Amino acid sequence: MKKNKPKYKQIIEAAVEVIAENGYHASQVSKIAKKAGVADGTIYLYFKNKEDILVSVFKEKMGQFVEQISTSIDKKQNAREKLLTLIEKHYYQLANDHHLAIVTQLELRQSNKDLRLQINNVLKPYLTEIDKIVNEGIEEGLFRDDLNLPLVRQMIFGILDETVTNWVMKDQKYDLVKQASAVHTLITNGLSK
Amino acid sequence: MKKNKPKYKQIIEAAVEVIAENGYHASQVSKIAKKAGVADGTIYLYFKNKEDILVSVFKEKMGQFVEQISTSIDKKQNAREKLLTLIEKHYYQLANDHHLAIVTQLELRQSNKDLRLQINNVLKPYLTEIDKIVNEGIEEGLFRDDLNLPLVRQMIFGILDETVTNWVMKDQKYDLVKQASAVHTLITNGLSK
Amino acid sequence: MKKNKPKYKQIIEAAVEVIAENGYHASQVSKIAKKAGVADGTIYLYFKNKEDILVSVFKEKMGQFVEQISTSIDKKQNAREKLLTLIEKHYYQLANDHHLAIVTQLELRQSNKDLRLQINNVLKPYLTEIDKIVNEGIEEGLFRDDLNLPLVRQMIFGILDETVTNWVMKDQKYDLVKQASAVHTLITNGLSK
Amino acid sequence: MKKNKPKYKQIIEAAVEVIAENGYHASQVSKIAKKAGVADGTIYLYFKNKEDILVSVFKEKMGQFVEQISTSIDKKQNAREKLLTLIEKHYYQLANDHHLAIVTQLELRQSNKDLRLQINNVLKPYLTEIDKIVNEGIEEGLFRDDLNLPLVRQMIFGILDETVTNWVMKDQKYDLVKQASAVHTLITNGLSK
DNA sequence: GATGAATGAGGCTTCATTCAT
DNA sequence: TATGAATGAAGCCTCATTCAT
Incomplete structure (x- = not known):
């Protein structure tokens, strides 16, 4: 199950940090990816879209x-x-x-x-x-x-x-x-x- | 004072309507201008910016x-x-x-x-x-x-x-x-x- | 009528040139805009989209x-x-x-x-x-x-x-x-x- | 010779079907691989690239x-x-x-x-x-x-x-x-x- | 040989704002 | 004052390709 894979958790944690630090609208997917230490595209292996x-x-x-x-x-x-x-x-x-x-x-x-x-x-x-x-x-x-x-x-x-x-x-x-x-x-x- | 001029009120009322009907993010300045019956540029004679x-x-x-x-x-x-x-x-x-x-x-x-x-x-x-x-x-x-x-x-x-x-x-x-x-x-x- | 405005013609001519020189798939809208001497956004005042x-x-x-x-x-x-x-x-x-x-x-x-x-x-x-x-x-x-x-x-x-x-x-x-x-x-x- | 191996034929046949059904631009390599019953990477053992x-x-x-x-x-x-x-x-x-x-x-x-x-x-x-x-x-x-x-x-x-x-x-x-x-x-x- | 998770470059489009008239 | 045509920055997402296993 995807949700138990480590990258899923990494991305979630990164998202919380990035959103808290930059605000919702300044939280580009690329920023979250960078903070999570994965490529932009990898986000989309675990999530349908930004929402x-x-x-x-x-x-x-x-x-x-x-x-x-x-x-x-x-x-x-x-x-x-x-x-x-x-x-x-x-x-x-x-x-x-x-x-x-x-x-x-x-x-x-x-x-x-x-x-x-x-x-x-x-x-x-x-x-x-x-x-x-x-x-x-x-x-x-x-x-x-x-x-x-x-x-x-x-x-x-x-x-x-x-x-x-x-x-x-x-x-x-x-x-x-x-x-x-x-x-x-x-x-x-x-x-x- | 600007706030007493009729266009100021017009724009405010138009903004409320447009935001209520379309939601915040779909409320472009041009939509508000149109509903208010003024040109886009006129908005900026009464307001500093969208915010x-x-x-x-x-x-x-x-x-x-x-x-x-x-x-x-x-x-x-x-x-x-x-x-x-x-x-x-x-x-x-x-x-x-x-x-x-x-x-x-x-x-x-x-x-x-x-x-x-x-x-x-x-x-x-x-x-x-x-x-x-x-x-x-x-x-x-x-x-x-x-x-x-x-x-x-x-x-x-x-x-x-x-x-x-x-x-x-x-x-x-x-x-x-x-x-x-x-x-x-x-x-x-x-x-x- | 939009089609008679000079920018419309400019963009059409630019598009022909850019497509002929770069091929259909390498013809970015920005390239056409540049060749036409207008801003990217101006394209969208005259055309719905790239197609x-x-x-x-x-x-x-x-x-x-x-x-x-x-x-x-x-x-x-x-x-x-x-x-x-x-x-x-x-x-x-x-x-x-x-x-x-x-x-x-x-x-x-x-x-x-x-x-x-x-x-x-x-x-x-x-x-x-x-x-x-x-x-x-x-x-x-x-x-x-x-x-x-x-x-x-x-x-x-x-x-x-x-x-x-x-x-x-x-x-x-x-x-x-x-x-x-x-x-x-x-x-x-x-x-x- | 690669071209006589069964997977080569499988991929060719899958490609024809996928392209006919989805059109050229919606025919991702992964779709062809799936229809052919092989992994994405396997495609590249038989073909240089998508073209x-x-x-x-x-x-x-x-x-x-x-x-x-x-x-x-x-x-x-x-x-x-x-x-x-x-x-x-x-x-x-x-x-x-x-x-x-x-x-x-x-x-x-x-x-x-x-x-x-x-x-x-x-x-x-x-x-x-x-x-x-x-x-x-x-x-x-x-x-x-x-x-x-x-x-x-x-x-x-x-x-x-x-x-x-x-x-x-x-x-x-x-x-x-x-x-x-x-x-x-x-x-x-x-x-x- | 076979896999498939991971990569990352690349482009169309929107829209707040400006400024010449 | 008022206009509205023009601007141009900025970001989500796809997908061909790679490579560690």
């Missing part, structure tokens, strides 16, 4: 991203801890891979609607993970049972996404992971006394 | 957007109502201008970091508006006084932005404004019982 | 070619002289425009079937001219009346085309026009005593 | 083509019958191998002048065959003795070539072989009464 590189980057990286989070969550006992873990791991992983953070928060958004729909598909398992936690919280009696699930899902994702984007736009100058607890509190308790 | 058109579109539209919201908020007496109004008006305005919704949620994001920083500048008055509401809520004793203000601001903006984007990506098939109340509840009360 | 340049070259040149022949033929009184004129003018024009001869006999054939079908369309008026002469010859009692018209047309065209191609392949070393009379005799009288 | 495949295809196929015609002609007693046989067999063979007809009449012409010169070389034995018939006809007193031999040769070849090309361009919809007799008459008797 396919981008989608693949996202799939690979998001696959790992979600898996890491899922694994960590599974070790936790209740919805409260699971939600905290989701937030922490979400922040932790992006904080520890600056290139990936830039790519997911800024560069990959510079794509057309079709590509964005594909990216959304890749994100579905992550959103399902959120849903599971919320449902569990309701069953545990921790969360209110009148919650509008899709809305809660968008709320949680929106908060995490915006806080990470803000951190990236501020050049990653502060400690993202430290915010996890406060964000957790805000999500669970809201603004009210 | 300047985009920033200007955002400034013009967001200026009106924020002003509408501010005006509505000023009529309200307390933070709770102000926050609800903010949400409602945010949704209402985008729900009533499909072109604008597509442009702000999808197309304008397909730009590089520099442009994004400029857009963020344009958004500052809106974020200040949020800050004011939260501070007022704290003073009123409605909200907790240990809130991390920048974080709350990002949270609120993140929720609104993500819910609108979701609605646009789902082809604006459901009633966005109707969600305002549920979103308000989530923000103020969080998930917990 | 369109080729078809246009053929249309322009063949249009003149056929017109020249038609005009000359109209001055002749009978089918015998008309046929001789057709042959003479066919040879004469190509013999006097070496570039054109190379382009029509060698280079333009290096194109796919679709392009070839378009070229055939351009040739139709020429073939009609042949038909008219043959029919006239039959009416005059000069030619046999059991002639298979399409076949005769192909025969005449095939002979002219092959003799010109042979002359081009032999690097135009002999006098093509001088052959006209012999060819005329062969067509009218065949091989037999 | 060599094409020339070899033509040599192989035209060799058989001319041989068939020669054999048939040898059985005939006089120039008249020999010429008719030449025409009939020329048509017959191409009519019975549609792939070959497409390749010789359309696809192989999409090559540069050098390749065309090589192809002409391959055709020489065929042209010699024509010469022999014409000379024989003159000796027999059948044909006029003032014939310009090279011109007659070009005439006969031009007619056959054009009529076959016309038939291929018309998608081989009519019966080519049936035309042989009429063509024979035209060549021997010309248009005149």
Whole structure:
């Protein structure tokens, strides 16, 4: 299978670096090839076209991203801890891979609607993970049972996404992971006394 | 002043339409000129370059957007109502201008970091508006006084932005404004019982 | 109308020269632009794409070619002289425009079937001219009346085309026009005593 | 000798099929290799380069083509019958191998002048065959003795070539072989009464 | 002899911007 | 001010050929 060949991984890694360093639109295929240490043509033995590189980057990286989070969550006992873990791991992983953070928060958004729909598909398992936690919280009696699930899902994702984007736009100058607890509190308790 | 001349407005309006209909990358300057009923070269009498058109579109539209919201908020007496109004008006305005919704949620994001920083500048008055509401809520004793203000601001903006984007990506098939109340509840009360 | 603008003609003439000198496949658009003294992009203000340049070259040149022949033929009184004129003018024009001869006999054939079908369309008026002469010859009692018209047309065209191609392949070393009379005799009288 | 090895033949046959089905320019070496059931690299053990495949295809196929015609002609007693046989067999063979007809009449012409010169070389034995018939006809007193031999040769070849090309361009919809007799008459008797 | 993964040169076309009128 | 014809830089992708195995 192509995806297990070393060059496939090389190209993916090179793509993340090149996109993070140069931005989406200045990321020529030739630059990615050079960074990956392969010929331009070799790219096309592993990817259909440039867009396919981008989608693949996202799939690979998001696959790992979600898996890491899922694994960590599974070790936790209740919805409260699971939600905290989701937030922490979400922040932790992006904080520890600056290139990936830039790519997911800024560069990959510079794509057309079709590509964005594909990216959304890749994100579905992550959103399902959120849903599971919320449902569990309701069953545990921790969360209110009148919650509008899709809305809660968008709320949680929106908060995490915006806080990470803000951190990236501020050049990653502060400690993202430290915010996890406060964000957790805000999500669970809201603004009210 | 250039911005008050009729052609300036014409071009701005044409840009919104063209971008919404064709997407950011298929929105050539010549297409905008044609829709605006001016020559290509005329564009450059009013705007420095293509990016300047985009920033200007955002400034013009967001200026009106924020002003509408501010005006509505000023009529309200307390933070709770102000926050609800903010949400409602945010949704209402985008729900009533499909072109604008597509442009702000999808197309304008397909730009590089520099442009994004400029857009963020344009958004500052809106974020200040949020800050004011939260501070007022704290003073009123409605909200907790240990809130991390920048974080709350990002949270609120993140929720609104993500819910609108979701609605646009789902082809604006459901009633966005109707969600305002549920979103308000989530923000103020969080998930917990 | 674009076709009457000077740049259109310039590009057509440049294309003939470049194709004749470099061959069809080595005739980059940039080479044609350079020879025409315009920018690469200017080509695309006058032609849809590279293939369109080729078809246009053929249309322009063949249009003149056929017109020249038609005009000359109209001055002749009978089918015998008309046929001789057709042959003479066919040879004469190509013999006097070496570039054109190379382009029509060698280079333009290096194109796919679709392009070839378009070229055939351009040739139709020429073939009609042949038909008219043959029919006239039959009416005059000069030619046999059991002639298979399409076949005769192909025969005449095939002979002219092959003799010109042979002359081009032999690097135009002999006098093509001088052959006209012999060819005329062969067509009218065949091989037999 | 390489040419007698089975893979050589396989590749030649595959090339004819691939070129006929896809056209000259869409006939990648890898496609030919696949159809021949060999690896891409194997092609280069039997052929110098892609052009060599094409020339070899033509040599192989035209060799058989001319041989068939020669054999048939040898059985005939006089120039008249020999010429008719030449025409009939020329048509017959191409009519019975549609792939070959497409390749010789359309696809192989999409090559540069050098390749065309090589192809002409391959055709020489065929042209010699024509010469022999014409000379024989003159000796027999059948044909006029003032014939310009090279011109007659070009005439006969031009007619056959054009009529076959016309038939291929018309998608081989009519019966080519049936035309042989009429063509024979035209060549021997010309248009005149 | 046979393989097929890897190579890398090469060109058509778009479109933001300019400038002579 | 306004025009719009002209500019020209820049990049994705294909595919004939090679060579280590």
